[in-house]
Amino acid sequence: MFSDPIYSGLPDWTPTAERASALIPLATTGLAAAYLAATAEFAQTLRLRLPDGPVQREGTNLRYAAIAALGLSRAGAARSDLVLRGKPLDSFTRTIVDRAGNGAESGAVALAAWAVAEVLGEPSRSLLDRMRELLTADRPIPVVDTAWMLTAAVASDDSELAALARDALLGAQGGDGIFPHAIPAASLGRWRAHVGCFADQIYPIQALARFAAQFNDAEALAAANRTAARICEVQGSAGQWWWHYDARDGSVVEQYPVYSVHQHGMAPMALFDLAAAGGVDHLDAIDLGFRWLTTRPETTEPLISGRHSLIWRKVGRREPPKFVRKASAVTTSVRPGWRLPARDTLFPPGPIDHECRPYELGWLLYAWASQPIAKETP
Template sequence: MTQLASLDAVDRGATALVERLVGLAPAGLATAYLPETGEFAQTVRGLPGAEGVRVRREGTNTRYAAIAALGLATLPVERQRAVLGGRTAADVARLAAGHAAHGTDPGAVALSTWALAEVAGEYAHSLVERLELLLGGHAPIAAVDLSWLLTAAVAANPLADTDHLVDRAAARLLGHHGDHGIHPHVLGGGPRWRAHVGSFADQVYPVQALARASVLTGDATMLEAADHTAQRLVDHQGAGGQWWWHYDARDGSVVERYPVYSVHQHAMAPMVLFDLLEAGGADHRPAVAHGLRWLDRHPEVVEELVSERFGLVWRKVGRREPPKAARGLAAATTSLRPGLQLRGVDRWLPATRVDHECRPYELGWLLHAWLPRRTQEEACHD
């Protein structure tokens, strides 16, 4: 059963929303694409002007290119070429791997290894060697980067023996799995005043990595840890379906709720929770549907978050505040005592601001989450 069919059994309205978003995503990715170089922008920003609203590409990002390749690979090759100016998702994955090989970003290395294996069916020897070096010592590592490393090792396993990398990455991730299922942002380090804080991404990518690794290895401990973290996130889901932003690794409580990111609602939570279900974990489809519904029902703002005109989903609903003020206050306050909250923060810093940008990885994960992954044989016969 496909993810869409599985969701339809729970909430047909949520399924219709996903179909609408999946239909928009290729246009949005085409807007974020730089055909001259085969790269993807860091962001696409909506801007007002005398002649009306327009969008502007800004910067480039290798991570986002790899994720876009993973998403676009779910489309027929001719559709890929239409979005990518004649290239395919496999071409983009190869280009991203080349950029990652000459960069210093461990997340880009891991994602490019994953994309190259899953999309192009190619094993990136030099990138895997760099991943092995990352695990060679005891230096701090971001939870997201380690999770992507583990998922990359699982993806590459059919092409070469990566069992040792899978085992070492999983062991390190499990070593920082808190009693309440919450991972800190940096494993083995980070500023003291916020070392206890982990974001939503710091939770869902470990769930995905451990779920996929459990399928490969048959290790029930990995699946149990993934289930534990997922349940904690579902327990804290907002009344409007919101997936909250920051959590406390010491007691599993919510540190700061906002911003609510659209990608968490339509792509990251569904992608990861379906991976967990397919691995034999808990069924969280009602929570997936509830999170999706936030995109239409969001109680925080009147403004619509889905831009049919540009094929984009606006990035987040956040507080009206000086940059990162609420996040800093919440981290500092909870560093004194778990669960300690400032009174009146919702009144002083209301969550009424829509961020009019969209990053290509958001649309890449959207396609990757909801459309069936195409085998190499299927791609060759397009």
């Protein structure tokens, strides 16, 4: 059943695209609340500390600003103007590029390069050169950042840089399609080397699919298909995209937290790109994942807050901070599939994290605002 007034009147069989379209105005308003007009930045977090209190903005984040720009580029000029208080999206995107060129970390560099290439159609040579340095340096690099670099290189039509990132990803992929958290995985140490999170899977799917489409690369498409097939195979029965996976055998290391953005934004956008590139269509998994937002076994408390124009960040376990994730990483490092006994009884899922980060709303817009039904939404 739909648990928020935003879905009042919609029957259970309402198509996913229509339900996603209903969230586009909410995401726009939520992004506007996260925008800091005085400095042209986005907050790190919007947090509700008390049930009846105000949502508070905390910190700033350059990565999230780049993702917001990508999402707004698909939402249309009217929504972009509303969020950015009339500041042109082109101008806002250039501020991101300037900030990323001033000593930003690898993920921010990659996202800024992606944003400038896609939003403005003007590849940044300085950011592309910086990514080339990062990919050829003899030091570890996160899988997520590598995937973003590949997507940015494809958007910039830099075939040499794209090939570097593509090869790095393919070299890190496990036999069952699962990626670790870093390249090389051994850099994370014995207890963590085998673990990759959901983001470590979904961004490579997207990046490799885009590379395959642009450069007609069957190997890259096959790699993206393997990862997608595996995460869909182990998807929860209520549509949950699980959190930690084992790169050695493709098994699930730990299910929770389940993040809302994985359900409504990241999985749809990457799997849409895979299908568009000629890969396997996983529309059923997208639909099932999206439905988890409103119908799930972990809790009946709403995740979608029409009152705050936010989607709460995640459903986790009742546990000491990250205890089960850490313990599961250790036990599965000793033997794949070996997990804490009775963990769902001792540490049941259910608590909602009442915060929302701007990138989550940005990815929702990016995934759905360009869909036909979303374009018709006023």
